[in-house]
Every structure is written in structure tokens, then in C-alpha cells.
Amino acid sequence: MAAEQPPSSSSVYATNHTPAVLRTHQWRTASNSAPHLLPHLRPNMTILDVGCGPGTITVDLARNYVPDGSVTGIECVSDPLIAAREHAASQGVKNVEFLVGDVLDLHRFKDGSFDVVHAHQVLQHVSDPVQALREMRRVAKSPGGIISLRESASMTWHPRFPGLDKWYSIYQRVAKARGGNPDPGSHLLRVWVQEAGFDRSKMTSSTGTWCFRTEEERAWWSGVWMERVVSEAFVRGALEAGVCKGKEELEEVREAWREWGMCEGGWFVVEHGEVVCWT
Numbered sequence: 001m002a003a004e005q006p007p008s009s010s011s012v013y014a015t016n017h018t019p020a021v022l023r024t025h026q027w028r029t030a031s032n033s034a035p036h037l038l039p040h041l042r043p044n045m046t047i048l049d050v051g052c053g054p055g056t057i058t059v060d061l062a063r064n065y066v067p068d069g070s071v072t073g074i075e076c077v078s079d080p081l082i083a084a085r086e087h088a089a090s091q092g093v094k095n096v097e098f099l100v101g102d103v104l105d106l107h108r109f110k111d112g113s114f115d116v117v118h119a120h121q122v123l124q125h126v127s128d129p130v131q132a133l134r135e136m137r138r139v140a141k142s143p144g145g146i147i148s149l150r151e152s153a154s155m156t157w158h159p160r161f162p163g164l165d166k167w168y169s170i171y172q173r174v175a176k177a178r179g180g181n182p183d184p185g186s187h188l189l190r191v192w193v194q195e196a197g198f199d200r201s202k203m204t205s206s207t208g209t210w211c212f213r214t215e216e217e218r219a220w221w222s223g224v225w226m227e228r229v230v231s232e233a234f235v236r237g238a239l240e241a242g243v244c245k246g247k248e249e250l251e252e253v254r255e256a257w258r259e260w261g262m263c264e265g266g267w268f269v270v271e272h273g274e275v276v277c278w279t
């Protein structure tokens with residue numbers, strides 16, 4: 001893989017797009033990651049998916065939910081778009097395109113360009129989420145356009161290995177040190193929406209979860225995290241944030257992930273806050 005371009009100044013994404021990170025994102029589908037949006041879609045709609053990553057949600061939306069419409073995925077860096085374009089081509093999906101762009105400045109799109117503007121786990125990685133929401137609203141049709149948001153709210157697991165408590169603390173502190181807001185779906189997301197001036201009478205909110213509990217799910221989730229916690233980006237982020245003393249500490253965290261993955265009866269839950277707003 002070519003060296004990743006530096007992210008735009010507005011991105012405070014605490015990781016990069018290494019294979020293990022991409023694998024975490026490539027598991028995602030419209031039904032497991034955008035269930036709050038699906039009932040509002042019509043086959044001929046146009047969708048903008050901001051911060052689309054490797055695009056599996058984007059392609060699923062295009063193929064299965066708006067087959068007579070189209071989906072545009074944008075990303076602040078080009079690297080994940082290689083995988084996104086390959087995925088679309090491998091699925092034979094033609095009504096999707098991927099572009100480099102920054103959610104804080106969607107100048108390439110005119111006002112009112114899309115029926116739906118969607119972001120999944122993106123606002124937590126942006127330096128100014130309220131400005132991002134204003135831009136998302138600007139490019140949505142008005143009236144009647146939809147802004148669809150989903151951000152992680154909390155993570156919990158069993159058994160409660162101390163090594164995984166340490167992982168969560170490091171993960172959150174690194175994100176905050178970079179200027180991000182880990183797990184804003186619990187509360188902040190709705191504050192941001194209000195600050196961006198959305199009409200409370202024209203929005204719904206809900207929660208949605210991922211739960212990894214079968215042997216196969218545990219093996220996959222622990223496997224990607226065993227790789228991610230000792231990846232160069234994660235180690236560098238933890239050292240720069242001053243939240244670990246060296247890679248050895250993260251190797252201990254990796255062992256906790258291994259132990260959890262093998263634990264019969266173990267489970268891991270990611271809870272999300274979801275908001276749908278109409279213009």
C-alpha cells in the first residue's frame with residue numbers, strides 16, 4: 001500500500017487505514033450499521049456518505065436500497081477509496097462513486113444536492129462537528145432532505161479483563177489528545193445537532209448495537225484488535241499522547257485481547273446513538 005497522505009487539517013482521526021483497520025470497517029453493512037436510515041430510503045434517492053472509509057456501507061446502500069438512484073462516498077484521504085472502488089467493481093455496482101473531500105468544506109457540491117446525507121462513526125473524528133453538520137445540511141435538499149447520523153456511545157464487554165479496561169482507557173485518551181470526541185453517541189451528538197440549528201420537532205433518535213459473541217465473531221473482533229493495538233499508528237498515537245510508556249505495555253493489551261477472544265461465553269457490545277433529521 002502506498003504511504004497514506006496526511007489527513008486534511010479538519011480530521012483528527014486517531015488511526016490510519018492499515019489492513020486491520022480496513023477489515024474492521026469492511027465488515028459493516030447498511031443493515032448492521034445504518035438500520036435507523038433504511039426505513040426512510042426510496043429506490044431513486046441520491047445519497048452522500050461522508051467519511052465513507054472502504055465503502056462497504058456505501059456500496060450496500062447503492063446496490064440494495066437506492067438501485068435507481070446513486071450514492072457518492074467522500075473521504076478526507078484517498079487510501080481507503082482504493083478498497084472502496086475495488087469493492088464496488090467486484091460487486092458490479094455502477095451507481096456509486098468515491099471522491100476525496102472534507103466534510104467541513106463540501107464546496108464541490110451545490111446547496112440541496114442530495115436527498116440524504118449520511119455519516120457513520122465520522123463526527124467523532126472531526127475537529128468541528130457542528131460545522132460538519134452545517135455543511136451536511138447545506139448539501140441536503142430542502143425541504144424534506146434527510147441527515148442520518150450514527151456514532152458510538154459506549155463499549156462494554158465480558159469477562160472484564162483489566163487489560164481490556166486499559167485498552168479502552170488508552171483508546172479514549174488518544175482520541176481526546178488528538179482533539180476528537182470518543183463515543184459522542186451517548187449525549188454529544190444531540191448537543192451538536194442542536195448547536196448546528198436543526199429543528200428538534202423534525203428529528204428522531206434511537207440506539208443500535210453491535211454485539212460480538214459467537215466463537216467466530218469473537219475470533220474476528222479480537223483478531224483485528226490484536227493487530228491494531230500494536231500497529232505503528234496506534235503505538236505512535238499512545239506514545240505521543242503520553243498514555244503508555246512503550247510498546248511492551250501494548251503487547252500486554254494484545255494478550256488481553258487474545259485471552260478474551262478464546263473465552264467461551266465472552267461478548268463485546270458497542271452501543272451507538274442514532275439521529276435522523278429532516279430539513
Ligand SMILES: C[S@@+](CC[C@H](N)C(=O)[O-])C[C@H]1O[C@@H](n2cnc3c(N)ncnc32)[C@H](O)[C@@H]1O
Nearest residue numbers: 010011025051052053075076102103120121125
Ligand atoms: C471510523 S471510520 C468510519 C468509516 C465508515 N463511515 C464506516 O463506518 O465504515 C471514520 C472515517 O472518517 C474519515 N474522516 C475523518 N475526518 C474526515 C473529514 N474531515 N472529512 C471526511 N472524512 C473524514 C476517516 O478518514 C475515516 O475513514
